[in-house]
Amino acid sequence: MAVETTPAVVELSIPCRPEFVSVARLAMLGVASRMQFTYDEVEDIRLAVGEACTTAVGRAMNANKTNAQITIRSEILENKLTIEVEDKVGRMPEVTAAAAPPESLNEENLGALLMELLVDEFTVEPTAEGGTRVRMVKYAG
Amino acid sequence: MAVETTPAVVELSIPCRPEFVSVARLAMLGVASRMQFTYDEVEDIRLAVGEACTTAVGRAMNANKTNAQITIRSEILENKLTIEVEDKVGRMPEVTAAAAPPESLNEENLGALLMELLVDEFTVEPTAEGGTRVRMVKYAG
């Protein structure tokens, strides 16, 4: 069994605006590609991170806070990738994605549903600064 | 003429190790692709940033400091991209790339030569923390 060692850390900060979400996706593609993930798992991670940033951008646009930054922090261990996406633009609304019938899905709960489905662990918590922290864990191999 | 406004900032921190340089390249590809650069200019930026990180990784490996981080900070204005690559792993040696005949080029001065050729402004300075800061500016359009 692999011994847990100190994780490598990649941290990215982008403006909370639609045109920068692709920067986060590309950076995560780079991180995940260097790990033991399959091609499909790398795609899952790219989409999950894109969704996490997209909810923040949506809330930032509603709150007129597109000057804020989003932080995407990855902790990389041999077979475990932990990603925390943190914003300062308000709380992510409670979502009941899994229960909803497909017809009633809107963008917001679709995003939450995708994140839940694409990673192994998915938690959302409000931050002390009045924002949201999405934490996702994906295991490789 | 375009009015200078507050730049958008993208900041990335990666471990000073060979396998993470591609993460910086991908993130910069994302940043540059969203600006008014031509396809060739985007490639130039990708390579220049790769070279800046690579010199830091080389010095980190020599100094046994691969636990350090490299910071890649981009300031994005409508037609001006400023990139600062900063490390804490010693000084970049003086390079006299432009003067050297091609035969005498080694990896180190090749890297410096490429950076000089690929961006519009290129400066190297030691940091207070005993590292190096490479500053590159590229104008779009």
Place this chain on the structure above:
Amino acid sequence: MNLKMNTRSIDDRASLIDLEGEIDVYTAPNLKQQIITLLDSGVRHILIDLTNVEYLDSTALGVLIGGLKRLRERDGSLDLICPNPRIKRVFEITGLDKIFDMYTTEEEALDKMRAKEGK
């Protein structure tokens, strides 16, 4: 990393939107606008070709669902051409493959759409 959009008229009630690139929070509004423009011009059957789409997120799904609703309200249709298994998978895991009529080739999709127009 952008979205290229190519719209082509099939007949006065039907159009095909050919997409290439990434449909995300940055580019999806362009697709939404295009759907609205077609609707306003009287188009009732829209075929969206996702063959060359290499990324698509919840924003894209939202726009497609919205378009589908609007068109169905007007007895129209919004169908998808989606041979790429990665992209198809996003519809499958969200259950949206049950909401959209999805085809693998343009030919097949056009046949089915003409049938819908017929009735």
Place this chain on the structure above:
Amino acid sequence: MNLKMNTRSIDDRASLIDLEGEIDVYTAPNLKQQIITLLDSGVRHILIDLTNVEYLDSTALGVLIGGLKRLRERDGSLDLICPNPRIKRVFEITGLDKIFDMYTTEEEALDKMRAKEGK
């Protein structure tokens, strides 16, 4: 984003290394090792096919220059197949296109290499 390497023997003194992907500070050591292995096994003419290389940096150039020096010291050669203008440009702006023999097709490169072996 990795480097795929495929080595094929042309004759007992010549080999072709077909590369695909990115040659950078992470992957260049593999190429260096492969060149050294070939040298140690008696190969004196190496042809490197960069057709499917989509990124190459100073580390890659350093390995190629080092290989070229070692082979020339032994009356050998290290030539490049490089049809991709983006990759070729990196050699051109650094002046290295004057140091390496660079070809557009494998056929052309093999012809010239056989001529070198001949003398």
